[in-house]
Amino acid sequence: MSRKTHVTTTVNGDAAEFLTDPHATLLDALRDDLRLTGAKEGCGSGDCGACSVMVDGRLVCACLMLAVEAEGKRIETIEGMAQEGELHPLQTQFLRHAALQCGFCTPGILVAAKALLEANPNPTEVEARFWLAGNLCRCTGYDKIIRAVMDAAADMRQERRAS
Amino acid sequence: MSDLPEKSLFRVVGTRPIRPDGVDKVTGKAAFGADIHLPGMVIGKILRSPHPHARIVSIDTRKARALPGVKALVTADDFPDLPDVDFEAGEGAATLRDIAHNVMARGKVLYDGHAVAAVAAISPWICDEALALIEVKYEVLPHVIEVEAAMAADAPILNENQVTQGLGAKPDTPSNIAKRTVLNRGDLEAGFAEADMIVEGRYRTQPVHQGYIEPHACAASMSADGQGEVWSSSQGQFVIRALCAKLMGAEMADIKVTPAEIGGGFGGKTTVYLEPVALALSKQCGAPVKMTMTRDEVFRATGPTSGGVIEVKLGAKKDGTLVAAQVELKYQAGAFPGSPVGAACMTALACYDIPNFLITGWDVITNTPKVAAYRAPGAPAAAFGVESAMDELAERLGIDPIVLREKNGVRDGVKASYGPTFKDIGFQETLAAAKAHPHYSAPLAPGVGRGVAAGFWFNIGGESTAAVHITEDGSAVVVSGNPDIGGSRASMAMMAAEVLGLAVEKVRPIVGDTASIGYSMLTGGSRTTFATGMAVTQAAEKVVAELKVRAARTWDVAEDNVAWRDGEAICLDPAKDNKPLSLAALAGHTGKTGGPISAEVSLNAQGAGPGFGVHICDVEVDGETGNVTVLRYTAVQDVGRAIHPAYVEGQLQGGAVQGIGWALNEEYVFGDDGRMQNSGFLDYRMPVASDLPMIDTVLVEVPNPRHPFGAKGVGEVPIVPPLAAVANAVRAATGIRMMELPISPPKMRAALDAVAQAAE
Numbered sequence: 001m002s003r004k005t006h007v008t009t010t011v012n013g014d015a016a017e018f019l020t021d022p023h024a025t026l027l028d029a030l031r032d033d034l035r036l037t038g039a040k041e042g043c044g045s046g047d048c049g050a051c052s053v054m055v056d057g058r059l060v061c062a063c064l065m066l067a068v069e070a071e072g073k074r075i076e077t078i079e080g081m082a083q084e085g086e087l088h089p090l091q092t093q094f095l096r097h098a099a100l101q102c103g104f105c106t107p108g109i110l111v112a113a114k115a116l117l118e119a120n121p122n123p124t125e126v127e128a129r130f131w132l133a134g135n136l137c138r139c140t141g142y143d144k145i146i147r148a149v150m151d152a153a154a155d156m157r158q159e160r161r162a163s
Numbered sequence: 164m165s166d167l168p169e170k171s172l173f174r175v176v177g178t179r180p181i182r183p184d185g186v187d188k189v190t191g192k193a194a195f196g197a198d199i200h201l202p203g204m205v206i207g208k209i210l211r212s213p214h215p216h217a218r219i220v221s222i223d224t225r226k227a228r229a230l231p232g233v234k235a236l237v238t239a240d241d242f243p244d245l246p247d248v249d250f251e252a253g254e255g256a257a258t259l260r261d262i263a264h265n266v267m268a269r270g271k272v273l274y275d276g277h278a279v280a281a282v283a284a285i286s287p288w289i290c291d292e293a294l295a296l297i298e299v300k301y302e303v304l305p306h307v308i309e310v311e312a313a314m315a316a317d318a319p320i321l322n323e324n325q326v327t328q329g330l331g332a333k334p335d336t337p338s339n340i341a342k343r344t345v346l347n348r349g350d351l352e353a354g355f356a357e358a359d360m361i362v363e364g365r366y367r368t369q370p371v372h373q374g375y376i377e378p379h380a381c382a383a384s385m386s387a388d389g390q391g392e393v394w395s396s397s398q399g400q401f402v403i404r405a406l407c408a409k410l411m412g413a414e415m416a417d418i419k420v421t422p423a424e425i426g427g428g429f430g431g432k433t434t435v436y437l438e439p440v441a442l443a444l445s446k447q448c449g450a451p452v453k454m455t456m457t458r459d460e461v462f463r464a465t466g467p468t469s470g471g472v473i474e475v476k477l478g479a480k481k482d483g484t485l486v487a488a489q490v491e492l493k494y495q496a497g498a499f500p501g502s503p504v505g506a507a508c509m510t511a512l513a514c515y516d517i518p519n520f521l522i523t524g525w526d527v528i529t530n531t532p533k534v535a536a537y538r539a540p541g542a543p544a545a546a547f548g549v550e551s552a553m554d555e556l557a558e559r560l561g562i563d564p565i566v567l568r569e570k571n572g573v574r575d576g577v578k579a580s581y582g583p584t585f586k587d588i589g590f591q592e593t594l595a596a597a598k599a600h601p602h603y604s605a606p607l608a609p610g611v612g613r614g615v616a617a618g619f620w621f622n623i624g625g626e627s628t629a630a631v632h633i634t635e636d637g638s639a640v641v642v643s644g645n646p647d648i649g650g651s652r653a654s655m656a657m658m659a660a661e662v663l664g665l666a667v668e669k670v671r672p673i674v675g676d677t678a679s680i681g682y683s684m685l686t687g688g689s690r691t692t693f694a695t696g697m698a699v700t701q702a703a704e705k706v707v708a709e710l711k712v713r714a715a716r717t718w719d720v721a722e723d724n725v726a727w728r729d730g731e732a733i734c735l736d737p738a739k740d741n742k743p744l745s746l747a748a749l750a751g752h753t754g755k756t757g758g759p760i761s762a763e764v765s766l767n768a769q770g771a772g773p774g775f776g777v778h779i780c781d782v783e784v785d786g787e788t789g790n791v792t793v794l795r796y797t798a799v800q801d802v803g804r805a806i807h808p809a810y811v812e813g814q815l816q817g818g819a820v821q822g823i824g825w826a827l828n829e830e831y832v833f834g835d836d837g838r839m840q841n842s843g844f845l846d847y848r849m850p851v852a853s854d855l856p857m858i859d860t861v862l863v864e865v866p867n868p869r870h871p872f873g874a875k876g877v878g879e880v881p882i883v884p885p886l887a888a889v890a891n892a893v894r895a896a897t898g899i900r901m902m903e904l905p906i907s908p909p910k911m912r913a914a915l916d917a918v919a920q921a922a923e
Contacts, residue, residue, distance in 0.1 A: 037198035038191020047844035078191035098809035101649035103188030104426025141820030
């Protein structure tokens, strides 16, 4: 049996450490070692986006990164999206628009949509659709998801203007 | 028409509150099947056949068992061999023996991906090592994938004991054809003789997968005394309980199943794959066992729905009146009988009133995964053929396609092609709404084509249990036995809130485990809002009746002198001057008025209203790549009454997009070796956000008087029309009638090239 590796990292702003098998992906470590099960495994091949997380500010599929590669990295997951109990505008708009049905793809889509709005606060519908093309949703047909993202973008622009 | 209350009188029904389980789902807290973690848990994995058809000569497990870290190992020998008796579950039927043999192969493997053994070990990596150490000797047999090849007299036979049912005399030779189904009416020959115009076509579809994003997952624990517990994501905790008990040879009361959140099902999570295996592994090693499938396993060993051949012949008078129809449906069942061809036969012509018809269906076993229910099982492929033929007929007769459907479309009082007489249906209203929609009359840009198609689904009722408990502070808890796939907890809470007169936020709905609530059929057949909604409503009404008794007791008045309005008891006795008593006030004193207030209702709901949809689709075809782009899409459907309109719209949008995927890209691709070649999301191409426009919806409301709020099932109808709506739009855009799905870029490009060549 292969020896485990000690990994030190930051998850949602807090120091985190775990012992990991060299085979394990970042997704395995998040879900099985840190018990952060918000990121989901839908395919294990980077095609569905259900495991989307941010690593050092970059949107990645956690199933495509080895857990040992997380050493010294800053990781953000869906569990860190609501701040101090207050939902992010994207989360609020997803609920308002009924932009989820089963909810399995939702964490990954929210993480990816947040990355979009950080990169482009005023996306067109087409830009939103292409940015989220790496996140499969089988329930909604994407209509309400796109509407929720566009409305959240507008809310966030409003907030920025107000502050 | 009915004594249903006017819609305007509802306070909650028809509004769009935030779903009660929503926050957990946007924050990552919701626990799905694979999110369950039990103390001392080990991991289980399955060894799958690499051959589409082979005899299992031997399985040597000694080396695998000896590997350090391996805790348990099972093969078919660890399960009882079950009798060949039918087991009915929701939308599919199979024999117990077939279900057991699909879960773990016995004697033969029948498809690439068929389970042959399973191990449990302390890590997934040790599981993989152990699986590699299991030595299975196969005697490879010739295989058959395509439906018509499997029907041929010289086809490799999957099951020597199977003879075709439904032929009249019992045949004496085995066949891959499990069953023939026939539906007919009138005089077919005389009907076609009367016709001024006859259109004929032969259509083909490939197997497609339900494509839920959550792979199958469960955890299970079985104690030495034979009592077991299962946590799994499924469409019905009770069907999981029943099948686990049967496959393990246990009593149902000894198995408790707790439903996890379910990450999509669409019919595909209505049976067992992993649960009995996890229980058997746990029984052997004493530790809880967790199992999750990879996406490759999901494609190779679960779902899909049938591919098939659909032959359609329609005869009509010059004015468009249909006089005769003949439909022949050949469906792949996969490794065991039970394709949805029966439902396909019943739905194929259900939209139309035709005096003479013959529908023949063939259920054929093939060396492919056993099909599972998929949203309106059987109907979409049948509708692809019939609605393409209707389009052809409209074109040749020079009649508007919606007008042709209005002329022949069923209405109240018409005897349905599948038997009963239609009542309170809304097909004509749906057609009228589609015709009146601005999309239908919008001008078309050059190169853009528009198609329309209709669709039908029965919707079902069935057995449900629900309970309403009033808490000490006057809020309420609703417990049902139906897993919530698409927001049903919201509609359950809304219906209870409407009856109780509470704000919907004061009603908390939960989905109970099999030990906490009475039996309910699974979430499927578009039955939950109708049937379980009826149970919730009746339980809430019982609670209200009891609240009135308590108010009467408090006021010392006769019970019929108490009314319930807006969440308060009102005293109607003119001799008394009592202020209304709120639910909270009554709930706070139950100890003095007769004890806790709760009610549970178990019923068998009858009278689900059938559903009809009409879809309008605009497409553009790229002449260079053959890529078809959907530019605009509108789904119109009779929904009875929408309890939560946003989630009803969501059903229409999601169903339409699954249908668009089926029409344009999705298919199982098998190699000559009989193995699936595209068992991942990269190569099995489901629609992504950038493929699609917004999906416009129109909710037509022709209420169902047999539901307390007029609801009809809505989830399945919307996947029925899109296949033909897209193909008809492609015809309009290119002049080419695509008769084989998917209309993928290579196929479209080849068709365009053929036309160009013919023109030269």
